[in-house]
Amino acid sequence: MAVLFLRTFAAAMMFARRFRLLAFVPLLLAAACGTSYQVAQHSSVIYNVKDTSPDSSLYRLVQPYKEELDKKMSEVIGRADTTLTKKQPECTLGNFMADAQLAAARELYPDVTVSVSNYGGIRVSYLQEGPVMLRHMYELMPFDNTLVILELPGTVLVEFCQHMASLKGWPVSGLSYTIKDKKAVNIKVNGQAVKEDALYKVATSDYVANGGDNCHFLKAYKPVLTNIFVRDVLIAYVRNRTASGQALSATLENRVTNE
Amino acid sequence: MNRRAFLKKAGTGAALAMAGGFPLEALAAPSVQRLTILHTNDVHSRLEPFPMDGGKYEGQGGVAARAALIKQIRAEQEHVLLFDAGDIFQGTPYFNLYKGEPEIKALSLMGYDAVTMGNHDFDAGVEGFAKQLPHANFPVLTANYDFNHTALEGKTLPYTTIKKGGLKIGVFGLGVELRGLVSDNCFGNTKYNDPLPVAKQISERLKKDEKCDMVICLSHLGYEYENNKVSDKIIAAETEYIDLVIGGHTHTFLDAPTVVKNKRGTDVLVNQVGWAGLRLGRIDYEFGSTKTTKKPKSQSVIVGKQTRGG
Numbered sequence: 329m330a331v332l333f334l335r336t337f338a339a340a341m342m343f344a345r346r347f348r349l350l351a352f353v354p355l356l357l358a359a360a361c362g363t364s365y366q367v368a369q370h371s372s373v374i375y376n377v378k379d380t381s382p383d384s385s386l387y388r389l390v391q392p393y394k395e396e397l398d399k400k401m402s403e404v405i406g407r408a409d410t411t412l413t414k415k416q417p418e419c420t421l422g423n424f425m426a427d428a429q430l431a432a433a434r435e436l437y438p439d440v441t442v443s444v445s446n447y448g449g450i451r452v453s454y455l456q457e458g459p460v461m462l463r464h465m466y467e468l469m470p471f472d473n474t475l476v477i478l479e480l481p482g483t484v485l486v487e488f489c490q491h492m493a494s495l496k497g498w499p500v501s502g503l504s505y506t507i508k509d510k511k512a513v514n515i516k517v518n519g520q521a522v523k524e525d526a527l528y529k530v531a532t533s534d535y536v537a538n539g540g541d542n543c544h545f546l547k548a549y550k551p552v553l554t555n556i557f558v559r560d561v562l563i564a565y566v567r568n569r570t571a572s573g574q575a576l577s578a579t580l581e582n583r584v585t586n587e
Numbered sequence: 588m589n590r591r592a593f594l595k596k597a598g599t600g601a602a603l604a605m606a607g608g609f610p611l612e613a614l615a616a617p618s619v620q621r622l623t624i625l626h627t628n629d630v631h632s633r634l635e636p637f638p639m640d641g642g643k644y645e646g647q648g649g650v651a652a653r654a655a656l657i658k659q660i661r662a663e664q665e666h667v668l669l670f671d672a673g674d675i676f677q678g679t680p681y682f683n684l685y686k687g688e689p690e691i692k693a694l695s696l697m698g699y700d701a702v703t704m705g706n707h708d709f710d711a712g713v714e715g716f717a718k719q720l721p722h723a724n725f726p727v728l729t730a731n732y733d734f735n736h737t738a739l740e741g742k743t744l745p746y747t748t749i750k751k752g753g754l755k756i757g758v759f760g761l762g763v764e765l766r767g768l769v770s771d772n773c774f775g776n777t778k779y780n781d782p783l784p785v786a787k788q789i790s791e792r793l794k795k796d797e798k799c800d801m802v803i804c805l806s807h808l809g810y811e812y813e814n815n816k817v818s819d820k821i822i823a824a825e826t827e828y829i830d831l832v833i834g835g836h837t838h839t840f841l842d843a844p845t846v847v848k849n850k851r852g853t854d855v856l857v858n859q860v861g862w863a864g865l866r867l868g869r870i871d872y873e874f875g876s877t878k879t880t881k882k883p884k885s886q887s888v889i890v891g892k893q894t895r896g897g
Contacts (some may be wrong), residue, residue, distance in 0.1 A: 341713060344627075364753070364876055365753065365754055365800040365874035365875065365879075366800065366873035366875065367801065367830055367872055367873075367874055368619070368775055368779075368873045368874055369872075369873045370871060370872045370873065371869045371871050372843055372844050372856075372858070372869060372871070373866075373868075373869040373871075374841075374860060374866055374868055374869070375656055375866060375867040375869065376647065376865065377647060377648050377649065377652050377653050377864060377865060377866060377867055378636075378647055378652060379656055380652070381651050381756030382655055383650075383651050383652075383654035383655040383658060385654070385696060386651040386653075386654040386693060386697065387651040389636050389650075389689065389692055389693060389696055390650060390651065390689060390693070391685075391691045393634070393688075395682055397681060400680070400684070401680045434595070444601060451678055453643070454642060454643065455642045456641055458640060458641070462680075463680050466679065466680040467678065467680070470632075470677050470679070470680075470682060470683060471677070471710065472683075479660055487691060508654055514787055533838045538770060538771070540767065540768070540770065541765045541767065541768070542765065545734050548668070551813055563637060
């Protein structure tokens with residue numbers, strides 16, 4: 329750096345001598361040095377991006393992908409009779425996901441009693457009332473997480489609930505708890521107080537079971553793998569309801585409450 | 588600047604000066620420089636606008652609308668830089684079907700100057716992100732991830748410098764702790780280094796060694812947390828040479844950049860524009876010469892929320 333600077337300086341001096349412009353040198357040096365500015369003021373604008381007159385080159389880029397995608401994703405798999413939403417401590421979108429997970433797990437292992445979904449795994453803020461398309465399920469659960477079953481001692485299920493409570497509440501099915509001072513109290517499995525010495529079969533995702541969202545305390549328990557995507561579980565749940573003439577709906581049932 | 592370029596410039600300057608009548612001040616760069624920074628974060632594969640289904644965001648977002656807006660601003664302003672603070676991938680079926688190809692192509696076509704990686708940019712594995720890099724015409728800045736012995740080894744940069752007008756801008760990227768957030772098999776051998784010491788070191792290098800007039804941090808650490816977990820605001824407050832933190836990860840909608848005092852008592856802006864490409868952030872800077880601008884003026888933050896399509 330220093331050598332380069334000296335060389336540059338020497339070159340500048342040579343030029344300066346040749347043109348007899350010694351007085352000009354400091355200016356050249358200032359330009360060569362670079363650091364000559366600092367922030368004087370600033371202002372900001374936030375734009376809402378709205379599709380009024382879209383850029384044609386980006387439109388052309390997306391179009392071929394979109395056409396193929398629409399063919400695959402626009403299939404209507406059911407109908408939501410209410411708008412399902414994402415909220416803490418409990419929400420309709422979360423209840424739907426936890427219920428679907430429990431139903432799928434029970435088909436394989438009827439003694440599964442509890443289902444837990446991680447709140448951060450709900451990837452849309454709402455599912456609009458009306459037709460439910462395949463794409464909605466991909467947006468709700470875009471990850472290729474799979475359904476797993478964990479067998480947990482009551483003490484660990486309690487720890488799991490404490491973790492959920494510390495994160496302001498996660499969706500559950502077959503389980504209920506109240507959040508008091510960021511701690512879970514009144515923990516119940518199917519209405520019965522949790523027994524610390526009992527074993528509970530819990531349906532969740534491989535992401536959570538592998539310690540995702542800081543569930544490191546679950547890593548000691550080897551999950552039973554199903555190799556079924558959680559997304560496919562949700563899709564099957566909606567399809568099953570459609571097949572039995574039911575719309576998709578979910579209500580708040582005081583599964584998770586704040587005291 | 589290499590020697591030949593310098594001589595050429597010096598020669599031109601000298602020739603102009605010799606021609607006479609040309610004010611010497613004009614040979615130095617102008618005393619005021621303007622720069623417009625545009626930014627997005629957590630776009631999450633939202634290539635299309637939200638569908639017209641009566642939902643909260645219907646008709647909003649989409650790369651075609653964003654590109655039109657960017658183009659319009661570029662037509663109005665001479666010096667514009669465009670950045671993204673990560674989580675480019677994951678969230679719509681585009682990612683499930685095409686694994687990030689159209690997302691990266693769209694960023695290239697819009698002329699992004701640099702991006703950083705978010706945790707979801709690891710969702711197809713380190714290999715999955717590396718596979719899409721041939722479609723990128725911009726650098727990926729990841730100062731606190733060590734990608735040695737991974738598919739991304741040598742394919743990202745800790746920082747870059749960009750010249751705009753008479754200004755030299757230093758930009759670096761910071762990513763969030765991956766363990767516990769991303770599946771182990773997705774980040775593989777990636778090593779996460781504590782962002783704060785990295786930020787201190789890189790920002791000082793950009794200011795003192797690279798002699799940047801402005802230092803920008805693209806951060807996917809998240810705006811702020813209830814505990815003391817490292818965040819955009821902590822990076823801004825605990826360092827000395829950062830002027831702007833463009834944040835992401837927490838999907839925070841700010842109506843104006845937050846002003847944070849750094850270790851030297853200087854103002855740092857922290858901004859974040861929600862998620863899904865619903866918004867585009869814009870900050871216009873005016874720079875004065877360090878000689879005449881003793882202290883930054885009390886900085887006027889003009890808040891505006893505009894809907895402008897293109």
